[in-house]
Amino acid sequence: MAWKRISDAVIRRLPLYLRVLEEVKSKQSSISSQELGSKAGVTPALVRKDLAWFGEFGKQGVGYDVEFLQDELRKILHLDAPIHMALVGVGSLGRALTRYNRRRFRDDPIFTINLVALFDADPKVVGTTFDGVSIHHITDISRVVAKMDIQMAIVTVPADAAQEVGNLLAEAGVKAILNFAPVSIDLPSDVHVANADLSLELQRLAYYIHG
Amino acid sequence: MAWKRISDAVIRRLPLYLRVLEEVKSKQSSISSQELGSKAGVTPALVRKDLAWFGEFGKQGVGYDVEFLQDELRKILHLDAPIHMALVGVGSLGRALTRYNRRRFRDDPIFTINLVALFDADPKVVGTTFDGVSIHHITDISRVVAKMDIQMAIVTVPADAAQEVGNLLAEAGVKAILNFAPVSIDLPSDVHVANADLSLELQRLAYYIHG
16 A cells, blocks of 8 residues: 555546546547646646656656556556445435446446445335345445445435444445535544535535636 | 635635534534544644634634634635525436435525526426426526526536536526536636536545555
């Protein structure tokens, strides 16, 4: 884990670079930090600084080799092999995200994150399937995560269930959680919880309404 | 607009501070940067640095006055008055986000962002309502935005429609857009577009799967 100390802000930009590389791949074999930056919405200097964390990818005057850089970024982000993901909380947001993710995984050849298990606490939905994915009871998280080799999870449960669900996922060994519940989840520091709370995002965005 | 140059990373943390203040409000009248930081997941030094951008809010040895700081942060984020928002693209994600936002606005007294108009291009849904909100045709964006004083928008349209919808919103005067479409939208620099693309978020999160 040589990358451990790299800041989240750097990691946050890598998928943007990956997307730009995918867009230009069919048209060109190399790309400058100027072009990569401009298409990703950051300065060329920041592109060079971000990528320098991981090695010497560019050549002076030539730029980056598109396919090579794409392969390297995929490895860094663990996107060079399929990743199994779970979603906990099959309400309306959970169902929409399930459909979205399934479609993305099916249609986009470079998108490797596959939603393979759903969890809920409601006996009316447990045992059924949604969009082809089985819904298990949350008390089965540990067993199903181990059996299906699940490494990531999306949490879309109500606020008062989020911490409990976070604990169950962490105990099961899940290290990366995207939390849509409108509360923070406290977990051991080796578990990365990203907040995707829409209300926080909107409140932040309100800052800009006067242009 | 004295705050113009303040970085997005600072703004991103303000709603987190607001949430912490709301949580402690009934129990205490002041809060230290230690406690505020610890509850928001940042260092006390960063709390002090973030808030110093906007004025002298704290008192040495006493900390911040909870209600005063809450009022100030609300003003900075324009959350001291209701904000009207639109959503464009009433598919499954759009519907889930509509329900989520409507419920949040109804149940949470401090959440002031109200979804008041929906837009879609499908003649089968235009003219109907969803969750009590009218669905208009996207060609009516300019008229409805002006009439209803809409200042923010969520975009949940397919990739190939995102730029056109972004243009229509920008022309109508919307300055803050939360974009869920899996492509970037290029707009004049006075329009703030936040990317909420779930696939980017998941790809970023995959970095952490090995803990």
